[in-house]
Amino acid sequence: MIRAFLAVELSEELRSRLAQVQQDVRTRLSRSVLKTIRISWVQPASIHLTIKFLGDMDESVIEPVRVAITQAMEGHRTIHIPLERLGVFPRPQQPRVLWVGPSASWDQGDDAKRLAALHQAVEACCHSFGVAPEGRPLSPHLTLARIKDGEREFGQVLVRSGLMEYPMGIGTLTVSSVVLMKSDLLPTGPVYTKLWEAG
Numbered sequence: 001m002i003r004a005f006l007a008v009e010l011s012e013e014l015r016s017r018l019a020q021v022q023q024d025v026r027t028r029l030s031r032s033v034l035k036t037i038r039i040s041w042v043q044p045a046s047i048h049l050t051i052k053f054l055g056d057m058d059e060s061v062i063e064p065v066r067v068a069i070t071q072a073m074e075g076h077r078t079i080h081i082p083l084e085r086l087g088v089f090p091r092p093q094q095p096r097v098l099w100v101g102p103s104a105s106w107d108q109g110d111d112a113k114r115l116a117a118l119h120q121a122v123e124a125c126c127h128s129f130g131v132a133p134e135g136r137p138l139s140p141h142l143t144l145a146r147i148k149d150g151e152r153e154f155g156q157v158l159v160r161s162g163l164m165e166y167p168m169g170i171g172t173l174t175v176s177s178v179v180l181m182k183s184d185l186l187p188t189g190p191v192y193t194k195l196w197e198a199g
Contacts, residue, residue: 001056001057001058001059002056002057002059002062002182003055003056003057003182003183003184003185004054004055004057004180004181004182004183004195005050005051005052005053005054005180005181005183006050006051006052006054006069006122006126006178006179006180006181007048007049007050007051007178007179007181008048008049008051008173008175008177008178008179009048009177009179009194009197010047010048010049010142010173011174013171014083014170014171014172014173015044015045015047016044017170017171018044018047018083018100018142018144018170019044021100021144021168021170022041022042022044022144022145025086025098025144025145025163026041028161028163029157029158029161029163032157032160032161033154033157034150034153034157036149036150036153037147037149037150037153037154037157038147038148038149038150039098039145039146039147039148039154040145040146040147040148041144041145042143042144042145042146043189046189046190046192047142047143047144048142048181048192049081049140049141049142049173049175051118051119051122051138051178052119052122052123052126052131052134054126054131055131057129057131061129062180062195062196064129065125065126065129065180066180066196066198068125068128068129069122069125069178069180069198070198070199071125072121072122072124072125073118073121073177073178073198073199076114076117076118076121077114078174078175078176079111079114079115079118079174079175079176080111080172080173080174080175081101081102081106081111081115081140081172081173081174081175082102082103082106082171082172083100083101083102083142083168083170083171083172083173084101084102084103084106084167084168084169084170085100085101085102085103085164085166085167085168086098086099086100086144086163086164086166086168087099087100087101087141087164088155088158088164089141091155092155092158092159092164093152093155094151094152094155095147095151095154095155095158096146096147096151097143097145097146097147098143098144098145098146098147098158099141099142099143099144100141100142100144100168100170101139101140101141101142102140103167115138115140115175116137116138118175119137119138122178140173142173176199177197177198177199178197178198178199179194179195179196179197179198180194180195180196180197180198181193181194181195182194182195
């Protein structure tokens with residue numbers, strides 16, 4: 001058994017830009033971050049767009065899933081996701097995840113509709129292998145950090161910083177293929193290994 005997920009990989013250029021954004025945000029917040037706040041920053045090499053978390057899967061289905069996902073990807077045009085702003089989940093008052101993603105207006109455009117259609121095709125494909133659907137639409141975002149302790153205090157610091165108000169021109173995430181990633185959970189953090197690419 002392996003723990004796996006489907007994702008979109010980032011270009012090296014985009015990774016280096018995200019590393020710079022992380023550094024800028026850390027610098028801007030460092031003056032105000034209290035000792036009670038514990039933040040875990042995602043290593044730039046590990047940042048990706050998760051399309052579908054599969055959980056534990058039998059190694060015997062790795063190849064059949066690749067074939068099925070390749071077929072599901074057929075007919076889907078390349079999608080461009082502009083990374084334009086900082087956001088948080090679940091809410092600004094008590095954030096647990098700090099991310100970058102498209103502006104709210106992007107959600108109304110053609111690329112957003114194409115991403116939703118691709119996500120539905122992947123969900124249907126995974127469902128045929130016994131993986132339950134998410135039950136909510138895909139929210140395209142790249143996780144920069146996870147707030148482990150002091151969420152409320154971090155939310156206040158973030159709001160005061162004004163960082164979430166500024167538009168950011170980080171770059172564009174291009175969705176033209178999907179990869180299957182194996183995830184090994186180590187004490188130092190997760191290690192991801194690409195098993196195949198379909199698209």
